[in-house]
Amino acid sequence: MAEQHPIALQRPGSIVIAVLTYRRTEDLRMVLPRLAEQAHSVSDAAAGTVLPQILVIDNDPAASGRSTVEAVAAAFKPGLITYIHEPKPGIAAARNRALAQSAFADLLIFIDDDEMPYGRWLAHLVNLQRATGASAVVGPVISDYQDEPDAWITAGRFFERRRLATGTPLTVAATNNLLLSVPKVRELNLEFDERFGLSGGSDTLFTRQLVRRGGTMLWCDEAIVVDRVPTMRLTRGWVLRRALRSGNSAARVSLELERTAGRRLAARSASLISGLIRLAGGAGQMALGLLAGSTTHEARGFRTAARGLGMASGAFGYVYQEYKRT
Structure with missing residues (x-):
């Protein structure tokens, strides 16, 4: 071969x-x-x-x-x-x-x-x-x-x-x-x-x-x-790590697509704002789920918050290496 x-x-x-x-x-x-x-x-x-x-x-x-x-x-x-x-x-x-x-x-x-x-x-x-x-x-x-x-x-x-x-x-x-x-x-x-x-x-x-x-x-x-x-993969930890990585790489991709300093700054700001909105919204949904006993709201709130954290960190240049090898 x-x-x-x-x-x-x-x-x-x-x-x-x-x-x-x-x-x-x-x-x-x-x-x-x-x-x-x-x-x-x-x-x-x-x-x-x-x-x-x-x-x-x-x-x-x-x-x-x-x-x-x-x-x-x-x-x-x-x-x-x-x-x-x-x-x-x-x-x-x-x-x-x-x-x-x-x-x-x-x-x-x-x-x-x-x-x-x-x-x-x-x-x-x-x-x-x-x-x-x-x-x-x-x-x-x-x-x-x-x-x-x-x-x-x-x-x-x-x-x-x-x-x-x-x-x-x-x-x-x-x-x-x-x-x-x-x-x-x-x-x-x-x-x-x-x-x-x-x-x-x-x-x-x-x-x-x-x-x-x-x-x-x-x-x-x-x-x-x-x-x-x-x-x-059927664990909370894996789901949340994947959501964080997905948000992190999405923000980094948005930055990479822009070629000028001004557009990169705009993309960085958009990722940061979107990430913070998801982080806050996810935390609120998670809290609502815990108070109301809704597993759906709790679970989806956790993942939304994790993705938001990934986006916000990616906007600042942090790289989450999900596939890092030892």
Whole structure:
């Protein structure tokens, strides 16, 4: 399995599915066969379509996923699944490696290693992009819990994500279910900012830049992936840390998008004000929930306050590194 050079995908219509992974070998054993099915279903349905390739980017310096990927790949057509080792820490580096390795492809689709594609996921993404010429297409992520969440998590609806009508334009997205037009990415001179590699937010910045530079990003509600939420994430601490990080990276992204001192000052002020409003409003909602015995108000107030704290701290330049490694 070659690692050093871009995959030679030069025929029109070529597709790469990128799975970014970090020490999740069991998840890889589950998802790779499903992605292989998706790849074959697309090529079988459209005569002349190049069989999509699956690219596994392993961000573990120890390359812990290599043997698993090679074992799974051996059961399929040679070249269908390719293993790439990207030892530089941070998800942004792994995302950029996927872009580099897919330099000759037409489409690049990102999916997380702990997600499972549902139904005709790949076909729906590809068909919408080809029908519209969109620069990017985004699909929904549905949570499936490893264990039953406690009442606080359920009341807060923290793992319920948005659903929109297919074709709805977007201005921001994550890479957990994202199709990119590789030629359009090159045209817009885009890459993932590796300063956000250990803090999160490089996908937020990337997709906001894509739209700001004239790209189009559309929602595809039929292209569903299922996120398997482990027990370790079904805690108050994890939810609040994620909210703080999300607010922190959102403020930092807003600053990064502005190129002049005046506009950066305005963005900093807006993030600070918005953060303080959320912090105060969340504290009030939390107090109301505690007094009224409403778990929903209490839980959502806590998360709103945590996000507000993240935004306010980000406005002052603080960087919360959720993915910091020891």
